Amino acid sequence: MSRTDSLALRTDTPSTPAASAPLSPRGDCALPSLGRTVTTAVPDTLRIGLLGCGVVGGGVVETLHQNARHIEAEHGVRLDIVRAAVRDVQRERSVHVRRSWLCSDWREVCEADDVDLVIEVMGGTSPAREAIATALTHGKHVVTANKQLLAACGVELQALAATVDRRLLFEASVLGGIPAIHILHTYFGANRIRALRGIVNGTSNYILTQMADTGLSFADALAEAQRLGYAEADPSADVEGYDALYKLQILARCGLRIDLPEAAVTRVGIMGVTSADLAAAKRLGCKVKHVAEVRLAADGRVSAQVAPVVVAPSDPLYAIDGVQNALVVTGDLVGDLTFAGPGAGAWPTASAIVEDVLKVIKAVPGHS
Numbered sequence: 001m002s003r004t005d006s007l008a009l010r011t012d013t014p015s016t017p018a019a020s021a022p023l024s025p026r027g028d029c030a031l032p033s034l035g036r037t038v039t040t041a042v043p044d045t046l047r048i049g050l051l052g053c054g055v056v057g058g059g060v061v062e063t064l065h066q067n068a069r070h071i072e073a074e075h076g077v078r079l080d081i082v083r084a085a086v087r088d089v090q091r092e093r094s095v096h097v098r099r100s101w102l103c104s105d106w107r108e109v110c111e112a113d114d115v116d117l118v119i120e121v122m123g124g125t126s127p128a129r130e131a132i133a134t135a136l137t138h139g140k141h142v143v144t145a146n147k148q149l150l151a152a153c154g155v156e157l158q159a160l161a162a163t164v165d166r167r168l169l170f171e172a173s174v175l176g177g178i179p180a181i182h183i184l185h186t187y188f189g190a191n192r193i194r195a196l197r198g199i200v201n202g203t204s205n206y207i208l209t210q211m212a213d214t215g216l217s218f219a220d221a222l223a224e225a226q227r228l229g230y231a232e233a234d235p236s237a238d239v240e241g242y243d244a245l246y247k248l249q250i251l252a253r254c255g256l257r258i259d260l261p262e263a264a265v266t267r268v269g270i271m272g273v274t275s276a277d278l279a280a281a282k283r284l285g286c287k288v289k290h291v292a293e294v295r296l297a298a299d300g301r302v303s304a305q306v307a308p309v310v311v312a313p314s315d316p317l318y319a320i321d322g323v324q325n326a327l328v329v330t331g332d333l334v335g336d337l338t339f340a341g342p343g344a345g346a347w348p349t350a351s352a353i354v355e356d357v358l359k360v361i362k363a364v365p366g367h368s
């Protein structure tokens with residue numbers, strides 16, 4: 001990407017208009033009203049609108065609070081949440097959410113003049129799709145963790161973002177805290193990526209690990225994954241392999257530059273994996289893992305599946321246990337590179353989201 005992003009960054013002067021201004025190096029800001037660059041000791045402010053304040057949204061609130069000083073010192077910018085849309089404004093929240101932020105209508109966030117960037121963590125395709133489109137057309141950059149939406153409408157929303165010259169970033173939609181999208185977009189230039197293979201659903205991996213290592217039942221392991229904030233609002237998306245399928249579609253688009261329709265992917269979840277299967281794998285010195293894989297043959301043929309498979313100790317996915325995720329990228333020059341880390345939960349996901357927010361600010365090339 002060659003263009004430079006612009007942001008409506010505000011100084012602390014309340015009367016500063018919220019018009020778009022070119023992003024300047026730390027400490028400098030081009031005041032939109034004056035059209036000149038000044039140096040200021042006051043950090044610029046990026047005004048954030050949140051769509052959703054559940055597990056991940058709460059993680060974002062906490063992260064911005066906890067690392068505010070570090071971010072200000074490092075980047076010269078204050079990340080301020082100014083609005084948040086939720087379903088139920090009366091609900092008790094586990095994180096400190098200001099009453100003044102809250103509303104129940106996403107339009108109040110996406111159309112607001114006092115919001116520069118929208119973080120979408122509501123989930124689902126509706127109203128998330130309309131909300132993101134509205135935010136983009138109202139001049140806001142968007143960061144989202146919504147894999148279901150991106151798998152279904154990512155191309156369309158990216159095109160809209162390009163048309164309105166805003167950014168739509170989605171690192172948190174795949175592999176939790178692992179910067180997989182960043183790596184796929186920015187690193188592999190000389191290599192042709194031949195395959196992407198990984199453990200991409202933290203809930204499934206957590207359940208299989210608990211069942212194999214502690215003898216927990218499927219139901220109890222799932223309940224624990226829900227309690228820990230790993231599972232989707234509807235956990236059938238995790239255990240039936242849909243969540244892994246969505247992530248594979250996004251990874252295929254970013255890494256292989258191909259559209260991977262749902263119908264082209266064999267999908268099997270972990271519901272059919274029994275304790276006896278796990279014990280049998282163990283006796284062979286192996287483990288059962290839920291693996292997502294897409295391969296691009298030299299003749300252009302694509303094969304893709306999401307399914308439980310038996311992995312041997314020599315497999316890089318063998319050691320990936322609990323909520324950990326991993327992605328093995330096969331390049332035609334380099335061979336296999338494995339990236340691993342925490343794949344779900346409030347903190348790793350919020351980490352990926354806030355890194356994306358800072359990427360908008362830094363206008364790092366590589367995303368479109």
Ligand SMILES: NC(=O)C1=CN([C@@H]2O[C@H](COP(=O)(O)OP(=O)(O)OC[C@H]3O[C@@H](n4cnc5c(N)ncnc54)[C@H](OP(=O)(O)O)[C@@H]3O)[C@@H](O)[C@H]2O)C=CC1
Nearest residue numbers: 052053054055056085086087088121122123145146344345
């Ligand atoms: N949990 C995880 O580990 C990860 C989740 N994700 C993705 O992040 C997104 C959010 O997940 P998570 O935080 O776990 O989900 P939660 O169910 O915990 O939170 C959803 C939030 O969205 C709000 N919400 C839902 N619908 C609407 C609506 N129509 N209008 C306004 N607010 C709405 C809810 O409001 P209320 O609180 O009032 O009910 C809630 O605050 C999903 O896309 C998920 O796939 C991505 C990576 C990891």
Ligand SMILES: N[C@@H](CC=O)C(=O)O
Nearest residue numbers: 201202203231232344
């Ligand atoms: N439910 C998902 C959350 C992260 O994407 C998972 O378990 O991986």
